[in-house]
Amino acid sequence: VEWQRSGEYADIIYETAEGIAKITINRPERHNAFRPQTLFELQDAFNAARDDSEVGVIIFTGAGDQAFCSGGDQKIRGDDGYMGDDTVARQGIGRLNVLDLQVQIRRLPKPVVCMVAGWAIGGGNVLQVCCDLTIAADNARFGQTGPKVGSFDGGYGSWLLAQTVGLKKAREIWYLCRQYTAEEAREMGMVNTVVPLERLEEETVAWAREMLEKSPLALRMVKGAINAVSDGAAGMQQFAGDATMLYYMSDEAQEGRDAFKEKRRPEFDRFPRRP
Numbered sequence: 001v002e003w004q005r006s007g008e009y010a011d012i013i014y015e016t017a018e019g020i021a022k023i024t025i026n027r028p029e030r031h032n033a034f035r036p037q038t039l040f041e042l043q044d045a046f047n048a049a050r051d052d053s054e055v056g057v058i059i060f061t062g063a064g065d066q067a068f069c070s071g072g073d074q075k076i077r078g079d080d081g082y083m084g085d086d087t088v089a090r091q092g093i094g095r096l097n098v099l100d101l102q103v104q105i106r107r108l109p110k111p112v113v114c115m116v117a118g119w120a121i122g123g124g125n126v127l128q129v130c131c132d133l134t135i136a137a138d139n140a141r142f143g144q145t146g147p148k149v150g151s152f153d154g155g156y157g158s159w160l161l162a163q164t165v166g167l168k169k170a171r172e173i174w175y176l177c178r179q180y181t182a183e184e185a186r187e188m189g190m191v192n193t194v195v196p197l198e199r200l201e202e203e204t205v206a207w208a209r210e211m212l213e214k215s216p217l218a219l220r221m222v223k224g225a226i227n228a229v230s231d232g233a234a235g236m237q238q239f240a241g242d243a244t245m246l247y248y249m250s251d252e253a254q255e256g257r258d259a260f261k262e263k264r265r266p267e268f269d270r271f272p273r274r275p
């Protein structure tokens with residue numbers, strides 16, 4: 001794939017090719033741990049991919065083959081969250097802005113595929129759980145570390161994980177903080193498939209291409225529907241927004257708009273009252 005790079009980022013890389021956006025956390029010296037700035041940049045890149053009508057699928061990954069992401073950067077963790085040391089992330093304010101990114105991935109109306117080589121641990125594992133699909137290399141390792149390092153994710157990191165792997169397994173993952181191989185993660189339903197490291201991108205792109213052949217609106221509605229069940233009112237709100245979008249695209253809704261603009265009574269009689 002001939003990736004075209006764009007955007008001015010310090011902590012991430014944004015690339016596109018053939019209808020696919022690839023977003024890469026680029027802090028390999030810290031196993032791609034995130035700091036506030038990393039997350040602001042990721043939010044910007046995911047927005048760019050959402051708004052780009054050429055993009056149908058997004059691949060989310062980490063630089064190098066040692067880690068997808070090792071969670072929050074513990075070296076810049078302050079007493080009330082993760083601290084920024086730059087103008088974007090504002091000094092002195094602790095943040096947990098990974099939660100905003102998790103929500104953004106869930107709400108994004110295009111499939112997000114996590115491509116994991118090496119570690120997906122702590123907040124990094126939660127991010128891969130939030131993605132629609134995960135393709136793992138055979139060197140991938142998964143787990144939570146929160147109770148070991150003085151942290152926890154009681155949101156998607158707990159109940160979406162439980163919905164993904166089952167309650168007993170989710171408790172085991174959090175209470176014992178063990179690390180699991182790619183094959184173990186696949187067996188517990190946390191990843192879709194495991195491939196040799198050297199074939200990781202090839203396989204992930206093949207999955208993306210397969211999805212690009214499908215109806216974009218159908219994929220959008222299925223993603224919204226699956227997430228609506230577990231996101232409660234917020235999920236329904238998104239799904240309802242999609243219903244409105246589809247209604248706007250109908251002759252019936254356009255008749256209402258046109259009648260208002262033309263200062264006449266709308267002629268809704270021509271539309272069927274469907275069974």
Ligand code: 2NE
Nearest residue numbers: 029030031033070071072073074075122123145151152153
């Ligand atoms: C991932 C793991 C097990 C890998 O171990 P190993 O031995 O393969 O590598 P090593 O030497 O530990 O890591 C390589 C370099 O990356 C840094 C390390 O410190 C090391 O650099 P030096 O110190 O040698 O210069 N590094 C790795 N992970 C880092 C991190 N998260 N922050 C800063 N630097 C990191 C092992 O590295 C590990 O256990 N890492 C920590 C994983 C962790 O606890 N993550 C945070 C969980 S809390 C969280 O993410 C979170 C949440 O729970 C809720 C909300 C938001 C965030």
